Amino acid sequence: MHRKIPADSANGLRPTRRTFLAVLLGVTAATLLPPTAPADGGAPPPTWILPLVGDRDATARIGGAYLRDHPQERDTAYLAARLCDALGNATDMHGDASVPLAAAEKMIQDEYRDARVVDVDGWILSISEARLYALAALLGLGGD
Amino acid sequence: MFIDVRTLPDGSRLETDLAIIGGGVAGITLARALADSRAHICIIEAGGLEYDAEVQAFYDGECVGISYPLTGNRLRYFGGSSNHWGGFCRPLEAIDFEVRDWVPHSGWPFAIDELAPYYGPASEVVEIAPPRFGDKTYWARHTGTELPDLPSGRMEQRFVQFSPPTRFGTRYRDELRAAPNVDVLLNANVTLIAARTDGRSVQAVRIATLNGLHHEVHARQFVLATGGLENARMLLLSDDVMPAGLGNRHDLVGRYFMEHPHLSGFGDIVLADLERLPPIYRRRVRVEGRDASAAFTPSERFLRDNALLNAVFMAGEAGTYRDDTTADWPHARQHVDMLRAASHLIGRPHRPADAPLGNWLGLGCACEQAPNPDSRVMLTDERDRLGLRRIRLDWRLTHQDRHSVVTHMRMLAAEIGALGAGRMLVYAEHPDDWPAIVSGGAHHMGTTRMHDDPRQGVVDRNAKVHGVDNLYIAGSSVFPTSGAANPTLTIVALTLRLADHLRTRVT
Numbered sequence: 001m002h003r004k005i006p007a008d009s010a011n012g013l014r015p016t017r018r019t020f021l022a023v024l025l026g027v028t029a030a031t032l033l034p035p036t037a038p039a040d041g042g043a044p045p046p047t048w049i050l051p052l053v054g055d056r057d058a059t060a061r062i063g064g065a066y067l068r069d070h071p072q073e074r075d076t077a078y079l080a081a082r083l084c085d086a087l088g089n090a091t092d093m094h095g096d097a098s099v100p101l102a103a104a105e106k107m108i109q110d111e112y113r114d115a116r117v118v119d120v121d122g123w124i125l126s127i128s129e130a131r132l133y134a135l136a137a138l139l140g141l142g143g144d
Numbered sequence: 145m146f147i148d149v150r151t152l153p154d155g156s157r158l159e160t161d162l163a164i165i166g167g168g169v170a171g172i173t174l175a176r177a178l179a180d181s182r183a184h185i186c187i188i189e190a191g192g193l194e195y196d197a198e199v200q201a202f203y204d205g206e207c208v209g210i211s212y213p214l215t216g217n218r219l220r221y222f223g224g225s226s227n228h229w230g231g232f233c234r235p236l237e238a239i240d241f242e243v244r245d246w247v248p249h250s251g252w253p254f255a256i257d258e259l260a261p262y263y264g265p266a267s268e269v270v271e272i273a274p275p276r277f278g279d280k281t282y283w284a285r286h287t288g289t290e291l292p293d294l295p296s297g298r299m300e301q302r303f304v305q306f307s308p309p310t311r312f313g314t315r316y317r318d319e320l321r322a323a324p325n326v327d328v329l330l331n332a333n334v335t336l337i338a339a340r341t342d343g344r345s346v347q348a349v350r351i352a353t354l355n356g357l358h359h360e361v362h363a364r365q366f367v368l369a370t371g372g373l374e375n376a377r378m379l380l381l382s383d384d385v386m387p388a389g390l391g392n393r394h395d396l397v398g399r400y401f402m403e404h405p406h407l408s409g410f411g412d413i414v415l416a417d418l419e420r421l422p423p424i425y426r427r428r429v430r431v432e433g434r435d436a437s438a439a440f441t442p443s444e445r446f447l448r449d450n451a452l453l454n455a456v457f458m459a460g461e462a463g464t465y466r467d468d469t470t471a472d473w474p475h476a477r478q479h480v481d482m483l484r485a486a487s488h489l490i491g492r493p494h495r496p497a498d499a500p501l502g503n504w505l506g507l508g509c510a511c512e513q514a515p516n517p518d519s520r521v522m523l524t525d526e527r528d529r530l531g532l533r534r535i536r537l538d539w540r541l542t543h544q545d546r547h548s549v550v551t552h553m554r555m556l557a558a559e560i561g562a563l564g565a566g567r568m569l570v571y572a573e574h575p576d577d578w579p580a581i582v583s584g585g586a587h588h589m590g591t592t593r594m595h596d597d598p599r600q601g602v603v604d605r606n607a608k609v610h611g612v613d614n615l616y617i618a619g620s621s622v623f624p625t626s627g628a629a630n631p632t633l634t635i636v637a638l639t640l641r642l643a644d645h646l647r648t649r650v651t
Contacts, residue, residue, distance in 0.1 A: 051488060052488055052489065053485060053488065054484045054485050054486060054487035054488055054491075055484035055485060055487070057484075058480070058481040058482070058483075058484035058485040059484075059485040061481050061485075062481060062482065062485050101488060101489075104489065105489055105564060108489065108561070109295070109561065109562050109563075109564050110562075111561075112296075112558045112559070112560075112561030112562035113295045113296045113558070113562040114296075115296070115298070115555065115558050117554070117557070117558050117561070119554075119570075121478065122478065122569045122570055122571060123478070123482060123557075123567055123568070123569050123570075124554055124557030124558060124561070124567075124568055124569075124570055125561070125567070126561060129486075129489070129561075133485055142485075
């Protein structure tokens with residue numbers, strides 16, 4: 001439920017924004033799959049997301065609710081680009097899972113502060129937080 | 145002295161300097177404030193010293209608008225509705241007194257500066273002194289917790305202080321009994337405020353008892369202080385000289401009835417880490433022998449920029465979720481999902497295995513209602529045991545009322561997120577999603593509103609009924625607008641101000 005990211009899995013990937021977007025080009029086809037479907041076969045998951053989202057099933061339900069109301073965003077490349085733009089260099093984890101988490105917390109709090117929010121099944125969520133859950137839902141990411 | 149008027153000889157005529165009709169918060173406060181004067185004061189209370197269902201039944205009436213418990217949310221015995229008061233205290237805000245171009249019929253005849261000096265003494269009357277309603281530093285220091293700044297500028301934090309609560313009828317009974325110049329008439333139902341033939345002043349009030357007696361009280365000055373519903377009813381019933389009712393030349397008496405629509409179950413907050421929201425935001429804390437809670441209110445700037453009505457929100461701990469919690473009702477499932485999905489963003493970095501998954505805070509919301517002439521107190525043709533026409537209440541809310549609340553709810557949700565404290569679920573996105581059942585706070589306001597122009601208000605800035613030289617009104621019925629603060633503290637403050645005005649006029 002409250003799973004931490006194993007340090008070695010983060011160390012092994014070290015994606016940059018550029019490599020991550022390249023990976024996403026490969027997984028775009030997966031956007032048509034059910035939310036819990038794994039990403040494109042063999043493509044490594046965008047690991048910077050993992051420190052940001054909790055339980056996979058819960059995340060999928062909330063992310064799925066967002067996608068139901070915003071079907072035009074059912075596109076992993078689009079969602080990832082929006083999030084990467086918002087997070088900037090924080091997606092370059094260099095093995096430190098706290099980097100994207102701290103950046104995401106700040107980004108999301110700033111969005112709440114600026115009322116850049118969206119209604120997701122009654123939850124008032126920052127737009128990036130909602131997209132984060134949506135992307136995780138599409139990629140089947142999250143803890144157990 | 146306390147006098148049960150059922151024991152007086154029938155047809156008694158009592159003389160006094162100041163007759164106060166109603167022995168509730170306003171009536172008792174006024175009598176106490178003037179007890180040190182040379183004036184003789186007479187409180188005329190319809191009930192006795194204790195609750196009596198037979199007496200309470202006089203409050204029955206008819207609702208033709210939003211359902212409203214006319215009998216259940218006020219009390220007809222000495223001490224009045226303070227006998228079931230919850231004790232919430234907070235002053236009105238400066239903006240509540242202003243003419244706001246987006247709020248029809250808004251504006252008091254004076255600014256908050258006029259009333260501010262009375263809030264301090266009022267806080268002593270309700271036993272919460274000293275007032276610390278906006279003093280974040282004080283509450284932070286005394287609770288030992290840092291209280292965060294609200295980041296958005298849309299919301300501000302205020303502090304609600306809780307009266308014990310003061311039950312005026314018992315708390316101040318001995319003091320009034322001992323006052324040589326104060327008489328309290330019990331079981332004295334006023335049936336008519338009898339005007340002189342020209343209608344320009346009051347001569348006496350007529351009293352009836354349930355054992356069939358009739359008396360009169362003659363006075364130099366009269367103050368009607370029977371609560372926001374009965375004040376209007378008494379004026380409308382007093383139609384022997386003025387056919388539309390006393391003070392009702394411009395058909396204003398009873399109109400503009402306002403409540404604070406209370407919405408519970410309208411939204412929930414979930415916290416994955418309780419420490420992210422200091423205790424005073426989620427429960428009452430006791431400081432120096434007094435209870436207080438933090439409240440969220442919209443900032444003046446946000447109200448102005450968005451043309452909204454005022455509101456206040458308070459949260460309270462409602463439940464705890466553990467990892468093995470079975471969420472067996474829909475909102476609990478949503479709570480648990482959010483706590484699990486957002487655990488990294490709003491949770492503790494290393495949650496101990498035995499720590500809860502998170503907490504659920506319920507939300508209380510009280511909103512300002514815009515003054516609305518169609519929301520009103522009238523009289524039915526049905527009569528009570530004394531032959532007096534009962535109340536017909538038509539409580540109405542408008543789109544503006546609903547729109548303001550829904551907007552504020554969303555902004556509160558954003559504030560909770562901006563604080564990094566938790567996430568908020570709102571059960572209404574659009575004003576049309578307003579819940580079917582809306583309750584009031586037993587706050588009856590606006591029915592004898594205050595305005596300098598007789599065509600726009602029943603009483604003037606001194607709470608004197610326009611066109612009637614010696615009749616005043618005390619209580620929340622004179623509020624031209626309601627703000628979002630619970631009214632009792634302001635009722636007391638206004639009454640103390642009225643006492644200052646009357647001091648030289650009753651002797």
